[in-house]
Amino acid sequence: MTSQLFAICFNTPRPSALARFWSGVLGWESAEGPDDDASILPPDSAGFRIRFLPSQEPKAGQNRAHFDLTSSSPEDQRQTVARALRLGGKHIDVGQLPEEGHVVLADPDGNEFCVIEADNKFLADTGFIGALACDGTQQVGYFWSEALRWPLVWDQDQETAIQSPNGGTKITWGGPPVAPKTGTNRLYLELALPADADREAEIARLISLGATHTDTGEGHGGQVRMLDPDGNEFTVQEPR
Numbered sequence: 085m086t087s088q089l090f091a092i093c094f095n096t097p098r099p100s101a102l103a104r105f106w107s108g109v110l111g112w113e114s115a116e117g118p119d120d121d122a123s124i125l126p127p128d129s130a131g132f133r134i135r136f137l138p139s140q141e142p143k144a145g146q147n148r149a150h151f152d153l154t155s156s157s158p159e160d161q162r163q164t165v166a167r168a169l170r171l172g173g174k175h176i177d178v179g180q181l182p183e184e185g186h187v188v189l190a191d192p193d194g195n196e197f198c199v200i201e202a203d204n205k206f207l208a209d210t211g212f213i214g215a216l217a218c219d220g221t222q223q224v225g226y227f228w229s230e231a232l233r234w235p236l237v238w239d240q241d242q243e244t245a246i247q248s249p250n251g252g253t254k255i256t257w258g259g260p261p262v263a264p265k266t267g268t269n270r271l272y273l274e275l276a277l278p279a280d281a282d283r284e285a286e287i288a289r290l291i292s293l294g295a296t297h298t299d300t301g302e303g304h305g306g307q308v309r310m311l312d313p314d315g316n317e318f319t320v321q322e323p324r
Contacts, residue, residue, distance in 0.1 A: 086233045087286055087320060089132045089248075090276035091123070092216060095139035095268065096193050103136045105191055108171045109153075109164070110212060130250045131211070135274065143194050144266040146178060148316060151197040152186075154207050154214040164199045165189065195270060206238075206245075206254075213253045215245070216271075220257035224314040227294050228255060231275075231312075265315050273318040274307070281323045283308070290320070 096102045103122035107114055115123040115133065122136040155161035165187050169175075172192040180188050185201030200207060200214060207214030218224075225244025229236050234255075238245035242259035277283055287308060291297075294313040307319040 087231065087275035087277055087290070089232055089273060090321060091133045091135045091274040093135045093137055093272050093274050093319075094193070094195065095141065095270045095272075096136050097138070097140055098193070099136035099138055102191065102193055103134075105171050105173070106134060106136075109168050109173070130248070131252055139268075139270075141268055143270060146263070147195055147270050148220070148263070148265065149216055149218040149269070149271040150195065151213050152207065152215040152217050153197065153199045154204070154210060154212055155200060155202040157202050161187065161199055161202060168199070193270075209251060210247075210254055211252050215254045215256050218255065218257045218316075219262055220259075220314045220316070221262055222257070222259055223294070224312055224316070225257040227313050230293050231290055231295070262314070269317050272316065274321065275318065276321045277323045279323050283320060283323055287320060 094102060099122040103114060103124055106112070107124045110124070112124040112126060112134070115125050124134050126133060153164060155164060168189050173189045176188055176190045176196065178188050178196060180186070187199045188196065189199065190196050198217070204214070222239070222242040222244055225236070225239070225246065228234070229244075229246045232246065234246040234248050236244060237247045237254065238256070243257065244259070245254045245256040247254045277286055287310070290310060296311045298309040298311055298317065307321050309317060309319055312318060
């Protein structure tokens with residue numbers, strides 16, 4: 085059986101504090117769990133959760149992935165920005181132009197995210213988290229489309245995007261130039277399998293698509309750590 089996207093994970097030195105920030109920005113409920121494994125839950129069962137896991141590795145440059153949050157109106161965009169700033173976010177400059185309609189912010193850990201203008205047609209059929217926008221190649225977009233069995237909804241000029249057949253958040257890759265990877269990614273995908281699935285068979289399938297094992301052993305809670313074709317970390321849970 086195919087892996088499903090269970091969570092988008094943040095490595096952070098302050099799991100509970102960062103969970104409170106994103107819970108406040110998104111309006112998602114916190115999940116019960118230990119302090120070093122904080123999670124927030126999507127508003128519907130079809131979405132992914134966001135997990136905040138302990139790590140002391142310092143941030144090195146811009147993250148390879150960030151959230152694009154959607155807006156229903158200019159006032160809604162202003163309210164989202166104001167809420168993020170009130171909760172501990174800040175404005176940052178990543179080279180955006182003054183005429184661009186999106187607002188670039190960072191959370192209290194310095195993780196970048198954007199609040200997108202209301203008339204963005206590409207994100208019109210998504211949720212509040214319109215996209216997980218990634219730095220990556222066309223090849224890695226094809227890999228994740230096959231890995232999750234999410235169809236390609238954009239494939240042009242080496243830029244790719246996929247979206248669940250059920251709708252919701254898109255995952256996008258911007259194509260070249262792709263910045264060199266430095267250190268472990270702060271954001272990564274966590275995959276899950278149904279209880280009756282064969283994890284070894286699924287890992288073999290992912291390898292056949294272009295994934296590789298890492299040399300860092302098991303991940304959090306006995307998960308298998310892997311790399312996608314661009315060298316980005318992801319994990320596969322034990323079936324549950």
